[in-house]
Amino acid sequence: MKQKKFDKLKASELKTLKIEAENARKKAYAPYSGFKVGAALLTSNKKIFTGCNVENASYGGTICAERTAILKAVSEGASTPFQAFHVVSSSPTPWPPCGMCLQVMSEFCIPSTVVMISGQKGEEKMFHLSDLLPESFSPQYLLKS
């Protein structure tokens, strides 16, 4: 795997993030879709927060793993911008974060935040957040003139 663009993060940090995401995935509450997703994020001062998807009988109440991790981190006073995410699903191939999660990520990340995704068959992909969401709606647009 190419790691040139992400050389500020240590391979060991990325490996730990993956392990934590997989551990979080095991706690997923996904009785409706059957897809279990786990996420782990690395804060700007190197703390890790994790989350899993939590589904609801009223399907729209479902919260994705990425947003669970972000809300846990922000509500605990985590330092931002987040440096990296790892998202792992129970699907054989890696799943990219959904649009809503990308938007929420963009609020607390920077364009170069690393987003790694993996599935159950060993494939792993690595992006910058700006690859996945090049033109996010950001607080700058809310400035009043």
Ligand code: THU
């Ligand atoms: N899911 C996530 O946790 N993260 C994503 O980015 C995509 C989808 C969850 C939501 C739902 O519980 C299940 O995967 C199927 O959509």
